[in-house]
Amino acid sequence: MRHRITFYHRNEHGVEPASLQIRDRSLSGPDLVAVREHRVTLALEELPAELRELLREVHxxxxxxxxxxxYDTLGPWSSRLPPGLHTFYTPQPASAADSARLCAQLRAVFGDLDCSSPTESFTRLPTDRFSHSTAYQYYQPLDALTNLSTYAEQYACVPGDADCKRWAQGLANAVSLDFSYDTISHAVKITAVWPEGQQNLLIxxxxxxxxxxxxxxxxxxxxLEPHELGVAGLLTVLGEDTKPSPVLFSFPSRHKDASSTFSSTFLQPLGLHPTLQLKIDSSSPPLPDSACSLHAxxxxxxxxxxxxxxxxxDLFLSSKNLTALRYISQPVDLEAPDYAMKYWGSSVLLELQPPSTQEDSPWTAEIPLHLRYLSPAEGGYSSISVPWPAIFWACNTEEGTKFPNSPFDRANLGYDGLFGPRTLFWHVNPKTEGNAGLNHQLRVPVLDLNRAGWVSTGTAAVVLLGFAYIVFKLVAVYWRTGYSSQKPGTEGKKKTQ
Structure with missing residues (x-):
C-alpha cells in the first residue's frame, strides 16, 4: 500500500522547513492553511474479498x-462535476455486462442507491467517438459519504490502525472522492480532497x-506552457528521509481555473416545462489566441x-444563447413517467453562445427542460433534486501537445470522453447565495391523492356516459330506418322491371 499526502497552500500561508519535525516514520509541524489531498494505491490482494471478486469482471x-x-478550488484540483456519485464502467469482454454484482457492491459501499444492474440502470456512452471513453454511465444524487466512511472503517482498516480509522472518519468532510481501477495497472487508486482550511500537520x-x-x-x-502548472515546496518520504527535500517542477494539467463564476436558477413559475437559467459573469475565453468554446x-x-x-x-437555440446540443445520452423516453423507468436519467452536453460584444460583461443562457409525471402524493406536490451543471471552456491546444500521466491528473469525468485527447478544460466556478448548496430543490405538481378518488370516479362516469350516448344513437337510427341487407334504392328498381 502506498500513500501520497499533499498539502497545497497559497504563498502567504507557507511553513518554515525548520519547523517540521521528522522522527522515524512520522512528520509533525504547525497547522497549515491549505488544500489537502490523500491518495491511497492498493494492489488487488489488499482489497476486501467481495471487491476483489468484482474487479476481476471489470475492464x-x-x-x-x-x-x-x-467550495473554492486551488492548484491542480480545478476540475468540476455536478454534485453526486458518478460511475463509469466497462466490463471485461468475457463478462456479462448485466451482472448485478456491481450494483450490489455500490449499495454496500455507498448506501441505498437506485441501481439494479448495468443493463437496466446504466446508460451507454459513445465509445465509438473516442476510445478513451468508458462503455456505461450511472449517476445517483448523494449528499455525503457517511456510509462509505463506515464501510472503510469496518472493512479497509485493520484492528488497531488508528491512522486508517481517522482517515476513514475524515471522509465525511471531503469535497471530492475518486476511485479508479483498470486491468492495465491492476491497482486501485482512491483519492480524497479536503477544501482549503486549517490542516493538522501530524502524519x-x-x-x-x-x-x-x-x-x-x-x-x-x-x-511554463499554457497547459502546465508549476509548483515549489518540500517533499518527504517517511522512513527514508531525515529532512524535507526542496522541489521545483511543472506538470501538464488538463483542468484549470477560468477565474470566473456562474450561478444557476430555475425561472418562475416552474410549471411542467421548467427553464434552467445560467448567469455567467464573463464572456471572454481564458485563451484569446486559442479555439475555445463554452459548455454546460x-x-x-x-x-x-x-x-x-x-x-x-438553431433559431430557438440562438434565442436562448445556446449554440448546439453536442451530446445527449440514450435512450431518453419523452413520454414515460418517472415510476415506469429504470435508467438513472440522462447526461447532456450543451455548447453555450457568449455574446459577441467586445465588452466582457455578465450574461445569461437558458436551458429548456421537461418534468416527467411523478407518482401521486398527498397535497398534489412532490420534491425533486436537480444538480447544478458543470460549466467549462474547452480549448484546443497546439498540434503535438501531449498530456502524459501527471501526479494530479484527473480523467474519466464523463464529459472529457466527449472531447479529443488534446483538449484543455478551464472551469467556471459555481457561486451560491448564503449557505445554499449545489442542488436545486424543486416542488413540482403531481396527482393529489386526496382527490384521486374523484378523478377515477369522474373518469368512469364520463366513459359510461359516452358509451351510453353511442348506444342510444345507434338504437335511434335503427328505430327510424330499420335494418335491411338490401342497398338503398334496390326495392324500387325491382318493381319497375
Missing part, C-alpha cells in the same frame, strides 16, 4: 463523487506502507429531461 471502473457544498506512517508527504505552493518556472454539462435524474428535438432548432 475499467471509475467512481467520481462531488459534494453538494460550494504517522505504517511500517509496511510507503508514505510520501508534499507541502507545495504555486510557482512559475521559466518556459448536465446530469439530470430521470424526474427531469431535455428534449433533443427541441434543442435541434
Amino acid at each position: 475499467e471502473l471509475h467512481l467520481r463523487w462531488s459534494t453538494p457544498r460550494a 504517522d506512517s505504517h511500517p509496511d506502507h510507503r508514505t510520501e508527504v508534499g507541502i507545495l505552493t504555486p510557482d512559475a518556472p521559466q518556459h 454539462y448536465l446530469t439530470l435524474p430521470r424526474t427531469i429531461f431535455a428534449d433533443k428535438y427541441q434543442l435541434g432548432d
